[in-house]
């Protein structure tokens with residue numbers, strides 16, 4: 001375990017800093033953009049308060065699990081290479097504490113930054129940090145089947161498919177759990193086997 005204080009991360013091309021209040025306007029510009037929510041239009045943040053609530057969840061996660069939400073910017077060399085300003089927020093990557101001893105891995109980038117490998121690079125750094133800070137916690141991720149880029153990111157990270165269901169298609173349900181009421185076909189990934197209680201909690205999150 002770490003001491004629970006938020007800390008920055010860096011990768012070859014990116015700088016990740018813990019989400020703070022002064023980031024909220026830039027993060028909201030991404031989370032409030034319909035283009036960011038092509039796969040789940042209902043998830044768009046319609047007001048700043050919804051984005052601010054992320055800060056609260058992140059702070060709680062830092063306190064209880066020693067990880068939370070990071071804001072992603074390009075590093076100086078990468079920004080210079082592209083001729084863009086380095087301080088611009090391009091996305092978020094997070095490992096957030098959820099029920100039954102689990103973490104949720106999440107990432108969301110501005111559409112202008114998609115397709116560059118940034119999501120994989122940032123999520124990989126967050127996963128590594130979580131393994132140091134909270135090795136006892138199961139890392140999970142939920143993804144829509146209709147979001148193949150995100151599915152690919154999870155698979156590249158080495159997370160394994162633990163459940164698939166929802167939607168109208170008859171997806172496989174490897175654990176034998178009951179299908180969810182969710183209307184959208186979804187998958188649940190995790191870095192280790194999930195027990196029944198964990199799977200139920202994840203399915204209930206939608």
Ligand SMILES: CC(C)(COP(=O)(O)OP(=O)(O)OC[C@H]1O[C@@H](n2cnc3c(N)ncnc32)[C@H](O)[C@@H]1OP(=O)(O)O)[C@@H](O)C(=O)NCCC(=O)NCCS
Nearest residue numbers: 036107108109114115116117118119120143148149150152
């Ligand atoms: C999901 C998201 C983070 C991916 O960002 P990204 O910058 O494209 O991700 P990366 O470049 O790191 O990797 C994407 C991978 O998916 C692949 N991919 C992209 N579009 C694809 C498609 N339509 N079908 C199959 N694979 C696809 C890419 O080739 C790449 O794989 P590779 O590294 O093996 O070449 C980005 O689209 C996003 O922010 N979307 C909105 C928020 C979101 O959906 N978050 C995830 C919620 S679970």
